[in-house]
Amino acid sequence: VMTQAGRVVARANALFLRRGEQPSGNRFTTTVTMPPVPPLTDAVADDVATLTWSYGKDGDTPSLGLDAWLHHGPKFIWTRERGVIVDGV
Numbered sequence: 001v002m003t004q005a006g007r008v009v010a011r012a013n014a015l016f017l018r019r020g021e022q023p024s025g026n027r028f029t030t031t032v033t034m035p036p037v038p039p040l041t042d043a044v045a046d047d048v049a050t051l052t053w054s055y056g057k058d059g060d061t062p063s064l065g066l067d068a069w070l071h072h073g074p075k076f077i078w079t080r081e082r083g084v085i086v087d088g089v
Helices: none
Strands: 002-004 007-010 050-055 076-081
Touching: none
Parallel strands: none
Antiparallel strands: 002 007, 050 076
8 A cells, every 4th residue: 555645545456376276275364464664764865766675584673675585484564755745746
């Protein structure tokens, strides 16, 4: 979900497919819970256009950049564009 000025301006979903036969029997699944939105910080230079936080195996601790993705398992990402994305919102 993308928000700007407190309003939803875009949504996206992804579906990853695998070629070949599907496994028989029950498949393990869980509900997807996103980590919380990272807090805003005033310590970022004005010329930085995009901030990115990645979450990996330690789901409560964000990492700037993609360092938290260096493992096999669930991965989440938050990005914050600091400029206007949708004109007129």
